[in-house]
Amino acid sequence: MSSRTVIRNGLVITASDEIHADVLIEDGRVVALAATGTPAAESWTAEKTIDATGKYVIPGGVDAHTHMELPFGGTFASDTFETGTRAAAWGGTITIVDFAVQSVGRSLREGLDAWNAKADGNCAIDYAFHMIVSDVNQETLKEMDLLVQEGVTSFKQFMAYPGVFYSDDGQILRAMQRSAENGGLIMMHAENGIAIDVLVEQALARGETDPRFHGEVRKALLEAEATHRAIKLAQVAGAPLYVVHVSAQEAVAEIARARDEGLNVFGETCPQYLFLSTDNLAEPDFEGSKYVCSTPLRPKEHQAALWRGLRTNDLQVVSTDHCPFCFVGQKELGRGDFSKIPNGLPGVENRMDLLHQAVVDGHISRRRWIEIACATPARMFGLYPKKGTIAPGADADIVIYDPHAEQVMSVETHHMNVDYSAYEGKRVTGQVETVLSRGEPVITEREFTGRAGHGVYTPRSTCQYLL
Ligand code: URP
Ligand code: ZN
Ligand code: ZN
Ligand code: ZN
Numbered sequence: 001m002s003s004r005t006v007i008r009n010g011l012v013i014t015a016s017d018e019i020h021a022d023v024l025i026e027d028g029r030v031v032a033l034a035a036t037g038t039p040a041a042e043s044w045t046a047e048k049t050i051d052a053t054g055k056y057v058i059p060g061g062v063d064a065h066t067h068m069e070l071p072f073g074g075t076f077a078s079d080t081f082e083t084g085t086r087a088a089a090w091g092g093t094i095t096i097v098d099f100a101v102q103s104v105g106r107s108l109r110e111g112l113d114a115w116n117a118k119a120d121g122n123c124a125i126d127y128a129f130h131m132i133v134s135d136v137n138q139e140t141l142k143e144m145d146l147l148v149q150e151g152v153t154s155f156k157q158f159m160a161y162p163g164v165f166y167s168d169d170g171q172i173l174r175a176m177q178r179s180a181e182n183g184g185l186i187m188m189h190a191e192n193g194i195a196i197d198v199l200v201e202q203a204l205a206r207g208e209t210d211p212r213f214h215g216e217v218r219k220a221l222l223e224a225e226a227t228h229r230a231i232k233l234a235q236v237a238g239a240p241l242y243v244v245h246v247s248a249q250e251a252v253a254e255i256a257r258a259r260d261e262g263l264n265v266f267g268e269t270c271p272q273y274l275f276l277s278t279d280n281l282a283e284p285d286f287e288g289s290k291y292v293c294s295t296p297l298r299p300k301e302h303q304a305a306l307w308r309g310l311r312t313n314d315l316q317v318v319s320t321d322h323c324p325f326c327f328v329g330q331k332e333l334g335r336g337d338f339s340k341i342p343n344g345l346p347g348v349e350n351r352m353d354l355l356h357q358a359v360v361d362g363h364i365s366r367r368r369w370i371e372i373a374c375a376t377p378a379r380m381f382g383l384y385p386k387k388g389t390i391a392p393g394a395d396a397d398i399v400i401y402d403p404h405a406e407q408v409m410s411v412e413t414h415h416m417n418v419d420y421s422a423y424e425g426k427r428v429t430g431q432v433e434t435v436l437s438r439g440e441p442v443i444t445e446r447e448f449t450g451r452a453g454h455g456v457y458t459p460r461s462t463c464q465y466l467l
Contacts, residue, residue, distance in 0.1 A: 002027050005439060006044050009036055010052025010400065013366050014059060014389050015375035023057060025396040028438035032392055052400050055433060058370055059389050060094025060125075060397030061352045064377040065244060065268065065319030068098055069118055073333065073342040078324045082452045083417040084348060085123040089442045089450055090415045091349035092432040094125045094397040095378075095387045095458065099156055101132045108133065108143040112152060116457065123455030125437050126397070128383065130154040130187060134164070136171035144175070145182045151459020153382050154185040156244065159226045160193035160294060169233060176237035183462035185380070186234065187242045190226035190251065191218060191295055200339050211288030214338045215281045215296040223295050224250035231258045231265055240264035240466055242380065245321050247273040247295040249305030256314040264466050266380065268317040269306050271354045272297060272345050272422060280422075289331040290420050292341040293321065307363045310372060316465070317380060318355060318372045322348035324418035346418045350409060354423070356401070356430035382461035396439040405431035415448075 005025040012021045012033065022041040024032040034041035068084040070077040079087065081098075088096055100115035102108050108131055119127055131147060133140060133155045144155060157172055158165035167175070172186075179186050199217035208216075227243055231254060234241035246252060246267045258265035272293065277300040280291040291297055309315035323344025325331055334341030352373060359369050378388025385394050407413075407430075409423040435443035435450075442450030 004046035005048040005050065006046040007050045007052050007057055007398065007400070010055050010057035012057045012390055013370055015367055015371035018366060023390060023398065025436070025439045028396055028440070030390055030392055030394045030396050033390065050400065050434060056401040056403055057390065058399050058401055059374040060387070060399055060435065060437065061092050061373050062095045062377040062383065062388050063088060063093045063320050063322065063348055063351060064097045064317060064381050065321045066096045066098045066348055067321070067323040067344065070099070070101070070323055072323070072344065073340065075325065075330050075333065075342055077344060078326050078330065079322070079417045080122065081119040081127070082122040084322065085125045085127065085455055086448065086450070087349040087415040089124050089435050089437070090432065090448070092352035092399040092401065092435060093348060094399070094435060094437050095127065095383065096125065096348070097128045097130055097381055099132050100129045102134045102140070104135045108140055108147060112147070119457070121453045124442055124450040124452060125455040126458045127455055128381070128458045128460050130156055132156045132165060133167070133175060136167055136175050141174060141178045144178050144184055148182045148184045148462065153183065153460050153462045154187055154242070155179065156187040156189065158189040158193070159230065160189050160191040160196065162193050162197055166193055169229070172230070173233050173237055176234050176239040180237050180239035185240055185242055185463045187244050188230045189245070190223060190230050190243050192222040192226045195222050204337060204339065209336050209338055211286065211292055211338050211341060212278065212282040214292050214341065215278045218294060218296045220248035220250050220298060220302070223248040224254055227251040227254040231263065234265065235263060240266070240463060242266045242268065244268050245270050245295050246315060247298050247302065249302045252305045252309045252314060256309065259314055262467065266317070266465065267309065267315040268319050269310070269315050270319060270321045271347055271351055274303060274306055274358070275354060276422060277303070286332070286335055289334055289341045290327055290422060291345065292331070292334070292338070292343055293323070293345045294343045310364060310368070316372065316376045318351065319377065320347040320351050322346060324416055326419045328419055345422050346416045347422060349414050349416050350423055352432065353407070353428050353430055356403070357428040360429050376465065379464040382464055383458065384464050396436050398436045399432055400434040401430060402433045403430050405429070407431050
C-alpha cells in the first residue's frame with residue numbers, strides 16, 4: 001500500500017535552485033517536483049497535503065560532526081542518541097554522522113559495535129558513523145579497508161590530545177596511505193597537541209587556571225602548523241584530506257593555498273567559531289567554561305576569514321561538533337584547572353537557524369546555506385542524493401521553514417539535554433515548522449511527532465566531492 005503526501009505552495013530551495021514548486025512524496029521518497037499551479041502539480045492526489053505558503057521547503061540538514069554520549073575527560077557528553085537526535089530534528093537536521101571511537105589497544109570493530117549498540121533503536125532521525133582511529137597498527141589498517149566497504153568511509157585522526165586520541169606523523173601517514181588506496185577520507189583534528197601540552201603545563205605553573213587560558217595556550221599558530229603538516233602528509237600519501245572544526249584564519253589560509261594548488265583538501269567550520277569568540281571564554285565566574293572546546297574560540301577578528309572561506313568555497317561544510325557537557329557537574333570538573341574542563345559545545349539544534357541568520361545578515365545566499373549545511377556534507381560523506389537535496393528518488397527528508405518567524409535561543413526552550421545554551425538570548429529570524437524524515441512527520445507545526453527508533457543506520461559510499 002502506498003502513501004502519498006504533497007507539499008504545496010512553498011519555495012523549494014536546494015544548493016542549485018530556488019523554485020516555487022509542489023513536491024510529491026510517495027513511500028518515504030520524493031517522486032516528483034512540479035511548478036506550483038501547473039496542470040502537472042494540480043493533477044496530483046495524495047492522502048495528505050501540507051500547505052507551505054510563504055515558507056521555504058528545504059532538504060533536511062546533514063550534520064556531519066556530532067558526539068552523542070562521547071566519553072571525554074572522565075565524563076560523557078550529556079546528549080544520548082535519543083535526546084540528541086530529537087533535538088537535531090527540532091532544529092531541522094535530519095541526518096547526523098557521529099563518531100564511533102576506537103579505544104587504544106582495541107579494534108575498530110569493537111568501537112563500531114559499541115557505537116551501533118548505543119544508537120540502535122534510539123534515534124529519531126537517520127544516522128551514520130565515522131570512525132575515530134586512536135591506534136594505527138597493521139590490524140587497524142586492514143580493518144579500515146573492511147569498514148570502507150561496509151559504509152564507514154571516513155576516519156578521524158587527532159594531532160592533539162597526546163595519550164588519548166593522538167596519532168604521531170608516522171601513524172597519520174600510514175592511515176593516509178591506506179585511505180589513498182581504499183577510498184576512505186581522513187578527517188583531521190589539526191592542532192599541535194605536543195606543543196599545546198607544554199604551554200598548558202607552563203600556564204598552570206604560573207597560576208593561570210581560568211577558562212580563558214584554554215584559548216591562549218591552544219594558539220592559532222599551532223592550529224595553522226598542524227593544518228599545514230596534515231596537508232603535506234596527505235600530499236605525500238596522495239590522499240584527500242578534510243580538516244575538521246577550523247577556527248583560525250591562519251588555518252583557513254593553509255587550506256586555501258592547498259586548494260589553489262589543486263589538492264583535494266577540504267575544510268569544515270562550526271557555528272561557534274562564526275558567532276562566538278574569546279570574549280565568551282573570558283566571561284567571569286567560571287561561565288567561560290561553557291565555551292571551552294577544541295579547536296578553541298578565537299578573537300572576533302578571525303570570523304571574517306571564516307565567512308570569506310565559506311563564500312569562496314575554501315571552507316565547504318558547517319557542522320556543529322555537537323559535544324554537550326552540563327555546566328553543573330561536568331564543566332565544573334575544571335574549576336581551578338582549565339585543562340580539566342571537558343571540551344565541547346552544544347549546538348546540533350541551533351545550526352540551521354544560525355546559518356539562516358547568516359543569510360539574513362548577508363554573509364551567504366539561501367542556496368549557499370543549503371549547500372554548506374545539507375548538500376555538501378551529504379556529498380563529502382557519501383550520502384548524496386539520498387540525503388542533502390530535494391529531487392526525484394531522494395529520501396523525503398524535508399523541512400518546512402518559516403523564514404519570518406522570530407525566536408530567542410535559550411536553555412528554557414531548547415531540546416538538547418544540557419543545562420545552558422551557548423547562544424542564550426540570541427535573537428534569530430527563521431524557525432523550523434515541520435520536519436519529515438523519509439516522509440514521516442517528526443516535527444509537525446512545532447510539536448514533536450516522531451519516535452525513538454524511527455531513525456535508521458545509513459551506510460555511506462566514499463567521498464563524492466573529490467576534484
Ligand atoms: O571540543 C571538542 N571539539 N570536543 C569534541 C571532540 C573533538 O575534538 O571534536
Ligand atoms: Zn576534534
Ligand atoms: Zn582559493
Ligand atoms: Zn568533534
